[in-house]
Amino acid sequence: xxxxxxxxxxLSVQEGRISILNCDYTNSMFDYFLxxxxxxxxxxxxxxxxxxxxxxxxxxxxxxxxxxSAKHLSLHIVPSQPGDSAVYFCAASEHNAGNMLxxxxxxxxxxxx
Amino acid sequence: xxGVTQTPKFQVLKTGQSMTLQCAQDMxxxxxxxxxxxxxxxxxxxxxSVGAGITDQGEVPNGYNVSRSTTEDFPxxxxxxxxxxxxxxxxxxxKAGGNEQYFGPGTRLxxx
Numbered sequence: 001x002x003x004x005x006x007x008x009x010x011l012s013v014q015e016g017r018i019s020i021l022n023c024d025y026t027n028s029m030f031d032y033f034l035x036x037x038x039x040x041x042x043x044x045x046x047x048x049x050x051x052x053x054x055x056x057x058x059x060x061x062x063x064x065x066x067x068x069s070a071k072h073l074s075l076h077i078v079p080s081q082p083g084d085s086a087v088y089f090c091a092a093s094e095h096n097a098g099n100m101l102x103x104x105x106x107x108x109x110x111x112x113x
Numbered sequence: 114x115x116g117v118t119q120t121p122k123f124q125v126l127k128t129g130q131s132m133t134l135q136c137a138q139d140m141x142x143x144x145x146x147x148x149x150x151x152x153x154x155x156x157x158x159x160x161x162s163v164g165a166g167i168t169d170q171g172e173v174p175n176g177y178n179v180s181r182s183t184t185e186d187f188p189x190x191x192x193x194x195x196x197x198x199x200x201x202x203x204x205x206x207x208k209a210g211g212n213e214q215y216f217g218p219g220t221r222l223x224x225x
Contacts, residue, residue, distance in 0.1 A: 002155075009153070032212050043117070043203050043216030044156070089155055093212065100171060101146075101214060103155030 003027045004092050006104035014112055019077040021107050023090030026071065030092040034101070035064060035075050038087045047088070048075070080111045115139050117217035119204050125223045126194040134189040134220050136204030143209040145187040146171070147179065149200040150219075156203060162187055163209070194224045 004025045013019045023033075031052040036044035050057040050064045050073065057064050063076045077084055090104040120135045138145065146161040148171075158171030162181040176198060178190040187206075191198060201221050205214040 004155070006155075034212065036216075041218070043205075043218050045216070046213045049212060091156075100158055100161070101156075102172075103148075103157070105153045105155045 001026075002105070003030075004090055004102050004104040006088075006090055006107045008107050009105070010108040010110070012110045012112065013080050015082055016079045019075075019080045019084065019109055019111065021075040021077075021088050021090075021109065023073045023075075023104050024071060025073075025092050025102075027092070027094070027102070028071070029094045030102075031095050032093045033064070033066060033073050034091045034093075035062075036089045036091060036103075038089060038106070044089060077109075080109075082111050082113050085109055085111045117204055117206055117215050119202075119217035119220050121220060122218070123221050125225065126191075127225055128194060128196060130194050131190070131192050132194065134191075134202055134204075134222070136187045136189065136217060137185050138187075138204075138206040138215070139185065140206060140208075140215065141184060142206035142215070143184070144214075145181065145204065145206045146214065147177070147187070147189045148203045148205065149173065149198075150203060151200050159189065159202075191222075194222075196224045198222065199224045 034049040035047040037047045038044040066073045087106045089106045091101045117138045147159040148156040160179040162168045204217040207214045
């Protein structure tokens with residue numbers, strides 16, 4: 001049973017518009033959440049993270065929102081650029097779970113010029 | 114800094130063969146991990162290490178062995194490859210106390 005789910009396998013948006021990627025989790029012990037971006041033939045690269053004590057974290061064009069009661073987080077990219085086209089993975093960890101990150105299945109974002 | 118490096122980039126094995134995927138990092142990170150990525154499944158943790166001489170199992174450890182004799186290196190061994198191990202393998206490292214993991218470029222393994 002997947003503890004972290006990204007229900008949209010793909011998303012297509014126009015350049016300049018907002019991209020919203022969603023992620024749901026079931027494990028209430030998760031207390032730290034991360035988003036990774038992955039280009040083809042490369043390893044994932046860290047994008048942005050949020051602790052469960054916050055409900056929002058912003059870094060330039062990227063904002064992550066956390067709704068703990070709904071066990072839901074989302075990544076907003078504004079404005080979207082063609083270079084943002086990649087697969088985005090949501091990941092979660094428990095404070096006392098050592099080195100374990102639990103990943104969602106990923107969402108492929110395509111930003112059209 | 115080279116970051117996290119992995120060799121080889123591609124490998125084809127026959128069922129039953131053994132091989133070692135290499136991983137090295139030059140950031141002096143205490144924690145290292147191996148993940149496999151399968152379509153629609155995200156990345157799943159195979160084994161991890163919190164320091165030299167210490168390893169532990171992740172979510173999908175069966176069929177894989179690891180060892181951590183130095184801080185820099187964390188090889189992953191397949192003792193008897195099976196078609197179910199066809200996947201892309203990623204090694205990652207992070208500082209103790211940090212949450213951000215740094216990933217290598219991956220090894221694409223095909224077992225026929």
